[in-house]
């Protein structure tokens with residue numbers, strides 16, 4: 224593959240704003256195929272806006288975005304649809320349809336794109352639910368009957384419904400207790416390894432950043448101010464990155480992981 228073909232996403236010089244406020248200010252970022260990229264930044268700093276803009280859900284004021292080499296703004300409707308199908312999304316809060324059962328939620332994107340008989344859709348959806356660690360018994364439960372961790376898993380199964388090559392996860396472990404969050408992190412890592420997925424993950428969770436992310440992109444002042452493995456974050460001179468990764472909590476997380484690894 225040429226260097227360009229190794230990229231899942233290329234964001235160049237992106238400008239996004241609302242009214243008089245500029246949220247993303249000439250931001251550039253590249254995501255490699257097969258990696259887990261963690262995107263971190265201050266609350267309100269523009270992580271969700273960036274994710275939604277990459278997916279074409281928020282209009283941009285300038286710059287360019289390519290997904291698998293396709294600029295959705297210049298793509299034909301067929302190219303845009305084909306590219307969209309290569310992407311799965313888990314929005315913040317899971318965003319399941321409350322009036323649909325777990326299996327119906329997973330089948331929602333399948334019914335939109337796949338013309339398959341109900342029995343096959345059931346088989347595929349059950350396989351997706353099992354892939355994320357749920358049981359066939361959970362398939363007929365409504366979101367209100369599931370725990371927070373189970374809701375996230377159903378949302379992940381739905382994001383995987385069309386066998387995407389990249390999944391976008393917006394704060395996947397927020398609202399989960401530490402053990403459920405750790406389980407979810409492991410699930411993401413396992414799926415990435417077994418399915419060869421690219422994972423783009425917004426997170427505040429230092430544990431997730433340390434345990435599952437191959438690279439981290441830190442957003443501050445509307446730009447990516449540091450990008451690379453954890454070591455790059457520790458070497459950054461940017462004040463927000465220094466405060467976040469050098470703070471007391473970060474050191475506790477680091478020493479906890481070193482202890483677990485027997486270092």
Ligand SMILES: Nc1ncnc2c1ncn2[C@@H]1O[C@H](COP(=O)(O)OP(=O)(O)OP(=O)(O)O)[C@@H](O)[C@H]1O
Nearest residue numbers: 241246264265266267268269270271272273425427
């Ligand atoms: N549709 C919108 N209209 C106006 N302002 C918006 C809109 N969407 C987002 N914003 C503003 O853009 C800024 C960035 O929001 P965003 O949700 O991307 O932050 P974030 O980094 O994801 O925060 P958090 O970590 O708290 O989820 C915020 O000031 C937010 O109020």
